Amino acid sequence: MPRRAISEPSHVHVTIVAEGTEIVGSLGSVSDIRIDGSMDGELKVDGQVVVSENGKITGQLSANAAVIAGTVKGDLLIEQKLTLSESAHVEGSIHTSRLVVEEGAVFQGDCMMQPRSRSRPSEGGPVAVEPVRRAAA
16 A cells, blocks of 8 residues: 655644643634643634543634533534533533433533524524425335
């Protein structure tokens, strides 16, 4: 199997906040982020955020998707899927379209789940849901 040249750019970009690193302030990214250290402030990511078991975020987290195995104290605004792993500890409000909570995860706060659609309904308006069609046996 041919090896990839070191200078060849990767198609997957992940920013890693290493263990022992502390960020204070706002951080935004168009690529995925993995938090092994700590973040105190607002984090906005167009991709996915992974908070490892040692990772800690204090502040609002906005992302397309997230997997939390560490600690988050603040609101989570996740467009698609949020996964709280068994070691997760979350304190705050969750707004997401899909939520997975593994046994052992700790969540203190409130959660609002709304399906995401290409055409967003007006604030407070009804949400149209397509009926499920079952195949004939």
